Amino acid sequence: IENDSFYDENWESNVERGDVDKCFASGECTHIVEGDMKIGAQDHFYLETNACVVVPLEGDEVLTYSSTQAPAKHQRMIAHVLGIPEHKVVCKAKRLGGGFGGKETRGVFLNCAAAVPAFDLERPVRLCLDRDEDMQMTGHRHAFYGKYKVGFNDEGKILAVDLKLYSNGGNSLDLSAAVMQRAVLHADNCYNYPNARFHGRLCKTNISSNTAFRGFGGPQGMIVTEAWMDHVARELNVDVEQVRQANLYKEGDEIPCGMKLEGNNICRVWEELEKSSDFKNRKQKVEEFNKKNKYRKRGIALVPTKFGIAFTLLYYNQGGALVHIYTDGTVLVTHGGVEMGQGLHTKIAQIAASTLKIPVHDVFISETSTDKVPNASPTAASASSDLYGAAVLDACNQLNERLQKYRDMLPGGSMAEIAMTAHKDRVDLSAHGFYKMPDIGGFGSKRPFLYYTYGAACSEVEVDVLTGDYQIHKTDILMDVGNSINPAIDVGQIEGGFTQGIGLMTIEEAVWGDKEHPWVRPGVLHTRGPGTYKIPTANDIPIELNVSLLQDAPNPHAVASSKAIGEPPLFLGS
Secondary structure: OOOOOEOOHHHOEEEEEOOHHHHHHOOOOOEEEEEEEEEOOEOOOOOOOOEEEEEEOOOOOEEEEEOOOOHHHHHHHHHHHHOOOHHHEEEEEOOOOOOOOOOOOOOHHHHHHHHHHHHHHOOOEEEEOOHHHHHHHOOOEOOEEEEEEEEEOOOOOEEEEEEEEEEEEEOOOOOHHHHHHHHHHOOOOOEOOOEEEEEEEEEEOOOOOOOOOOOOOHHHHHHHHHHHHHHHHHHHOOOHHHHHHHOEOOOOOEOOOOOEOOOOOHHHHHHHHHHHOOHHHHHHHHHHHHHHOOOEEEEEEEEEEEEEEOOOOHHHOEEEEEEEEOOOOOEEEEEOOOOOOOOHHHHHHHHHHHHHOOOHHHEEOOOEEOOOOOOOOOOOOOOHHHHHHHHHHHHHHHHHHHHHHHHHHOOOOOHHHHHHHHHHOOOOOEEEEEEEOOOOOOOOOOOOOOEEEEEEEEEEEEEEOOOOOEEEEEEEEEEEOEOOOOHHHHHHHHHHHHHHHHHHHHHOOOOEEEOOEOOOOEOOEOOOOOOOOOOOOOOOOOOEEEEEEOOOOOOOOOHHHEOOOOOHHHHHHO
């Protein structure tokens, strides 16, 4: 910022409504506060580092097995580097040992580097990064700096907000523009500001290029919001939860970009969690504890979140699938999404089994491959269950239509009997499904997201004021996930996302050579392994962690009335 080192202003992001300056100048804002805050970078620290194997085949064909969230992107870039058509390159991903956004773009250059000698020497080439290499080269979550000016009245109702966000993009653009777009779209969090101006700029610096990470700018935008919520509460000398609740969105309210909130469950989530966590009584006990103890203090907080579901890049919001029924009644499903521990394949198999009316164990998903489903969007933005689940549903519905005649002929017949009968009648038992997300317009439109996933967390923490050591005693989380396709997977995602959020907000720190760390060479990463970079362990999670799913809240916008859940819980770690 000091050196005015920014990416081109075409990559900046703006969201604005109302007249912020006029509101500040009017008598409506009886209080105006200004402040700033920083949130540092975070390493993905997936168990499996970036890796690939490139195998040259006959006739300039290339097969690559890649640890990537974006096989189609690897296919496209390898074809470009080698100067061959895309139909000569096949990229496969069986499963990943974790991704978290770090394998959406940053594995591409490694895969291309391995492809060149494999192609030229006609020998297989394998490349697997060491942990320290991976941490130095492949980028982190973007560090953010936010400066805010907030006007509000005596009741704590916020009337105007002016926010300037800066992100550390690193030495190349990568996904920094899209990350900032989501940051400014989430800078309101769950709060209704009649006058708002959110402006984001991308800083160009001498470190490795930063990239996607679970939340994709959303948590960075929302944490600045919560910082000024605390600031407002201190100014008015009231509980911050009172300020938060006074500003929550109601059903039918519009967010700053103009999207109308339909099916907005945040007030219901807040009220149910406040009751189920016994927040008011526990807050009283915390205050009593603090009066009696000089060197150990406790705090309790209730924080909401909302997370928009869709890629802000419009054309990414599509998905394809291929479904085969074999004559023994078993089903092979291929779709464009990548399994990386988030349970995507399990949910997809459930959707296929439910639609075709067969047991889940009769459905198999082998791998993700560019020669089965072409041009797939990256497995990211929490949208893969929605996109590929709907595509599989489309394919299965086509097959059901073809099989209905034979179900009627064989009432009570097994899928094996029905499939064999249809096959002998020369019926196509393979179907391609496709889905494109409706009604959305991407960043810059009035509807950048199809819907929101809502949630809230109540956490109680004890701190040793002499050493700074702390322990999270208890956390209660309530998430609105619609009608969950698989509650066990969703609860696991909530627990994991929340824990990763704890790491971001408390103990994880990426240290680069800069003015604050002159003992590290400029542009060099010091924290490049578990010895210097600490992620949460069993000692860092709450002693008691309770996760609940909001009941009777179907989502009309997604397959099986479910909601996306991968990224939304992370911010609750704040």
